[in-house]
Amino acid sequence: MHLTGLLRQSWAGLRVLVLFTVILGVAYPLAVTGVAQVAFGDQAGGSQVTHDGEVVGSSLIGQPFDGEQWFHPRPSAAGDGYDTLASGGSNLGPESAELLATVEERRAAVAEENGVDPADVPPDAVTASGSGLDPHISPAYAEIQVDRVAEARGLDPAEVRELVDDHTQGRVLGFLGGERVNVLELNLALEDLGGS
Structure with a gap:
């Protein structure tokens, strides 16, 4: 019973990690880069x-x-x-x-x-x-x-x-x-x- 609770919590933690990695590590940087390219193309391009x-x-x-x-x-x-x-x-x-x-x-x-x-x-x-x-x-x-x-x-x-x-x-x-x-x-x- 104790092992089952630990596995359930670990699985929940892993899902949260994957979710936030996708949101903050992929989606957010892509969104910021896209806005920068549209609004400030010259500066965003160096x-x-x-x-x-x-x-x-x-x-x-x-x-x-x-x-x-x-x-x-x-x-x-x-x-x-x-x-x-x-x-x-x-x-x-x-x-x-x-x-x-x-x-x-x-x-x-x-x-x-x-x-x-x-x-x-x-x-x-x-x-x-x-x-x-x-x-x-x-x-x-x-x-x-x-x-x-x-x-x-x-x-x-x-x-x-x-x-x-x-x-x-x-x-x-x-x-x-x-x-x-x-x-x-x-x-x-x-x-x-x-x-x-």
Whole structure:
């Protein structure tokens, strides 16, 4: 009699487990995914950026751009750089000698590359974001890169500066964060603009 009650309770528990697995593990995720695809298709699909009919990245994930002819993103601490599987900061504190040395090294490199005084290099040019995947830079960081990019492409700096202004996004909801420039979108517009 005692064994029968135990088996009955176990069977009831197993049925509840299967029921909730189907509801919460299958039906609910499918419903949420379906609503997201209908209501927010672009975001649900990863906010993909296409250029000439080809997906070239996401507007939400930074990626490296090498060469004088491109605007450069902020440094990444994600794996070997912009590794979405190793997203994260450097975990170095503000008093870390290693962090301070890295920042000074980056400041000198950015200043030399862009022909500016090291004091004019903005913080986002020398520090990684918390995720290591930030796709944005500050308008100040974009501004110090304008002359280098214009010279490398044989373009008028005023034309490149206007492109930066056109791609500067305001604060989120008008008051959160600061102005920002999406590096991927800016570089795609730069490529469309031409130059050598």
